[in-house]
Amino acid sequence: MSTTVTKTRTDVDRKAALPHPSAPPQAAGRLRLAASALRRTLTGGAALLWTALVVVPVYWLVVTSLRSRTDFTTDSPLALPGHPTLANYQAVLDGDFATYLLNSVVVTMATVALTVVVALMASFAIVQHGGSRWSRLTFRLFLLGLAIPLQAVIIPVYLLIIRMQLYDSLLAIVLPSVAFALPITVMIMVSFLRDVPHSLFEAMVVDGASDWRMLWSLAAPLARPALVTVAVYDGLQVWNGFLFPLILTQSGDKAVLPLALTLYRGQFGIDVPATMAAVVLSTLPMLVVFVLARRQLVAGLTAGFSK
Secondary structure (H helix, E strand, O other): OOOHHHHHHHHHHHHHOOOOOOOHHHHHHHHHHHHHHHHHHHHHHHHHHHHHHHHHHHHHHHHHHHHOOOHHHHHHOOOOOOOOOOHHHHHHHOOOOOHHHHHHHHHHHHHHHHHHHHHHHHHHHHHHHOOOHHHHHHHHHHOOOHHHHHHHHHHHHHHHHHHOOOOHHHHHHHHHHHHHHHHHHHHHHHHOOOOOOHHHHHHHHHHHOHHHHHHHHHHHOOHHHHHHHHHHHHHHHHHOOOOOHHHHOOOOHHHHHHHHHHHHHHHOOOHHHHHHHHHHHHHHHHHHHHOHHHHHHHHHHHHHOOO
């Protein structure tokens, strides 16, 4: 009897010690609302900061290109131009801008084409013969290229280009650019091709298809999103490249757009509005490419990494 009474009292005391059942849900709800409000505030602040970091420089770039040299020194940097003018764009187009633009287009297209073709073939071989020791070694060598900084090997590259008698030519820019674009391109392509069902390749083998047929009829069409992704990425890197053109060329007719922007610097100063106009014109081609390929670019960035 005493044992029963003791247990009853213990249960009563335990229930009395518990808080009111309606209190914890209310407190938890208030905490969730506060956490949600804080999360929205932080997200909005981060988005506003990112917008300011991106939009403000672009805005300053455009409005500066529409000012005259006199207005640039007197007007507020972020104010709208009081007397907007297209004279800076006219001065840039009347110069050798077309030559620099053509050189950049040739270098970028040649580099992207060679990089994509070589990387596709190398990635296909690595994936198809993944169990081979030589295949794994080749893939590791490509990955090793990611750890080699461009600035560390610029002198050997310069001496190699001299020995090959390619100095001061567009090919001198293309070949090293391809070499340094291959590691990241091969890594992305291998990650994408590994997700292609192996049964598709086996079916083509049963039908008597060769490796070349499987590469161009199956692997290349299926890897189109990844190909567009690496093409846009590599093209952007080459388009904005400065070190190779600076070291491996010297003639004005071989200059590309990033190097040509330094030509607007005079003996006693720099024509900032004209330079900004040249920058705006030099970014338009890649902006058009990005807008046209944005869907394939997003698909390539989100595909191929599911495993």
